[in-house]
Structures are given as structure tokens and as C-alpha cells.
Amino acid sequence: MSKISWRPGTMVYPVPAALVSVGATPDEWNLLTVAWIGTVCSDPAMLSISVRPERHSFSLIEKTGEFTVNLTTVDMARSVDWCGVRSGAQYDKWKETGLVPIPGEKVKSPTVEQSPLSIECVVRSRTDLGTHTMFLAEVVNVRADSRYMDPETGRFMLEKANLLAYVHGHYYALGDMIGKFGFSVQKKKPEATKKKKQEASEKNK
Amino acid sequence: MSKISWRPGTMVYPVPAALVSVGATPDEWNLLTVAWIGTVCSDPAMLSISVRPERHSFSLIEKTGEFTVNLTTVDMARSVDWCGVRSGAQYDKWKETGLVPIPGEKVKSPTVEQSPLSIECVVRSRTDLGTHTMFLAEVVNVRADSRYMDPETGRFMLEKANLLAYVHGHYYALGDMIGKFGFSVQKKKPEATKKKKQEASEKNK
Numbered sequence: 200m201s202k203i204s205w206r207p208g209t210m211v212y213p214v215p216a217a218l219v220s221v222g223a224t225p226d227e228w229n230l231l232t233v234a235w236i237g238t239v240c241s242d243p244a245m246l247s248i249s250v251r252p253e254r255h256s257f258s259l260i261e262k263t264g265e266f267t268v269n270l271t272t273v274d275m276a277r278s279v280d281w282c283g284v285r286s287g288a289q290y291d292k293w294k295e296t297g298l299v300p301i302p303g304e305k306v307k308s309p310t311v312e313q314s315p316l317s318i319e320c321v322v323r324s325r326t327d328l329g330t331h332t333m334f335l336a337e338v339v340n341v342r343a344d345s346r347y348m349d350p351e352t353g354r355f356m357l358e359k360a361n362l363l364a365y366v367h368g369h370y371y372a373l374g375d376m377i378g379k380f381g382f383s384v385q386k387k388k389p390e391a392t393k394k395k396k397q398e399a400s401e402k403n404k
Numbered sequence: 405m406s407k408i409s410w411r412p413g414t415m416v417y418p419v420p421a422a423l424v425s426v427g428a429t430p431d432e433w434n435l436l437t438v439a440w441i442g443t444v445c446s447d448p449a450m451l452s453i454s455v456r457p458e459r460h461s462f463s464l465i466e467k468t469g470e471f472t473v474n475l476t477t478v479d480m481a482r483s484v485d486w487c488g489v490r491s492g493a494q495y496d497k498w499k500e501t502g503l504v505p506i507p508g509e510k511v512k513s514p515t516v517e518q519s520p521l522s523i524e525c526v527v528r529s530r531t532d533l534g535t536h537t538m539f540l541a542e543v544v545n546v547r548a549d550s551r552y553m554d555p556e557t558g559r560f561m562l563e564k565a566n567l568l569a570y571v572h573g574h575y576y577a578l579g580d581m582i583g584k585f586g587f588s589v590q591k592k593k594p595e596a597t598k599k600k601k602q603e604a605s606e607k608n609k
Contacts, residue, residue, distance in 0.1 A: 304407075362418055377478055
């Protein structure tokens, strides 16, 4: 196989197609779609979003210093795309898409009701990089939709949410689960141990 | 539906499970798996990776100021996981995984031969955030594997690469393509126009 060189470009994929909600009051609440987003620190939990200064929501992030990242699903794909193409200066994106804003808990920016998981953020720094300005933000709260909580174990079943991925101009659903983190070094349990564990767990039922 | 609040956490998903290759010379070339990665600017093309300072590769990134981001596929999942769990201080990760380093083109860090697309980067800044240090880097070259180039059109068919996604402790394949960027506002072409275009295109064959 051989390698062909291209000019520099943005080719890190797959990435989320996140809906970022902004604004301090219901009349200024807006939505924008952001694929230039990522986690930058585990503790404190921090993420970055990069936004073009000419976007309508840019000044709202600057003004409030807060925003909410809403994970998106296959069911939301049309709205996600629409919010990435249209501007809040011309449209009421909530009305046009049917996405519903509910008040934030720890921030003034709203949460998208349809999102399985929303991340409330406070901006810590702003860096102008070129076409985009990067906001580094600290996560101050995570809001999970109760319909994805396993009623027996209390575990959040993100795998049931049907998350949306974005790859170089295309939206994708997720497919097969390939393995858990650490699967490459996991020792297979011998059959005898498995059976004992099963018996023990059945006793506890 | 109702929302349940959690404590702050890193919940931006899906993200890439990228293999970052580092080091200036073949004897120090190493690999680490990075999910805390994202695009931060389109022009200049820039990305961020966040790495724990205690990782073996950290000092190699600091020393050389260069690294290469290699996109990963379902076929590479076991190696990706293994490189995320094991340390280059104890293992020759290339030998253990069968991943093959080929010399970089614009940077000293190597390219993973098996990767469909590799992104050569030069570090522009370093920010200590807590558990992780964020490196902002400029893309100086993109290397695409020729087996994914359409021989007729010259288009790079990233959709054929079977990219790997990472979601909260689990690796996933990508599933169905849901739509192209802009699909929500695309006007359907009337049948007559479609037919005319088809005739025209057939004439040009």
C-alpha cells in the first residue's frame, strides 16, 4: 500500500454533531451545531468548542460565558443539520425544528429536552485561532434523560440513545459494539469460575 | 421525560479512538491511544490532543514538538485498545501489535502504515489543565492510503475505511449513513430535471 500526501486539512473523524444551546433569557436562547468539539481534560472535566466569530451565537457565548452541549441522536439528525446550515439571526430555530428548550440548572443557557445527555459548561478561556475561536470550558453539570436509566441498576444506557456521528460531510448512526475499553488485555474467565459466579448471583436473586 | 443531574464528567461522544505516533528516531518511535482529541480550527487546520503527563509519550511530544494522528478502523480495534492500556516504557508497541511505522513526510514522528488517514502535526502551544495537558497543533500534512482512492474520480472514500468510534468505555463501528451535510435544506430535484441531467450525462459517456 502507498500513501498520498494532501494539503493540510481537518480530518479528525468520527466526531459528534453536537447541538450547543446558548443565551441567558428565553428570547435570546439559540442553538448551533458544532462538530469542532472535544474533551480536553478529565479532572476538572473540561471540553473545547470552536465557533466562527460571524455566527449569531458567538456573541451570546461571549456575553454570558456559558453554554450547554447537547448530545444528538439519529432521530434528531434533520434538526441537527438544519441548525448547522441556518442562522438564529433569521430563524427561531426552536420553532422551526420542534426542539424544545428547558431552563438550565447550573447555567442560564437552556437544555434541549430531546437530547439524551446535556453538558452545562462555563467558559474558562477564549483563543482566536483563525477561522475559528476556541472556547475552553469547564463542565459544571451533566443532565441525563431518565428514559435511558436502567430502572434495576440505575446505570445510564447511553448505548440505547442511538447517537449521531459526523464524518467528513456525512452523518452516521453507530453500528456494532466492537469491545469494551481494556478488552485486548482481559483474561477469559475459566468456565468453572463463570459457573460459580452464576450460581452465586442466582442465590442472591 | 425528566432530567437527572450528575456530577460534572467527560461525556462528549462519539469521539475518535486515534492512534498518536510520536518520537524523532526509530528507536524512540511510540504509539498512544487518544480519545481526547478534536479539531479546533479549519484554517489554519488545527487540532488538539490532551495527554496525561505521566504517559511515556508525553515527554517525546514535548521534546520533538511533533506528532502524527492516525485514524483507526474496526480491524485495528484490538491494537488501539492495547496501545491505550499498555505503556511504551514496558513494551515495543509496534512489535506487540503488528502495527508498522513508516517514516513521516513533514515531521519526524512516524505514520502507521495500516491507518487509512494520518495527520502530521506541529505543536503550537501547551496548556496544563489538570489531569491532562492540552497540545494545540497545526496540521502540516495529511497522508491518505491509496487503497481508498477511487481510481475513476480520485475521490478519497473515507466511508470505506470502517472507522472506529469510542463512546464512554466502548468501541463501535459506524452504522448507516443518515444524510449529507445540508440534506435538511436540499430541494428535491423535479423528475423532469433529473431526466434531462441523466440524458446529458449519458451523452458525455
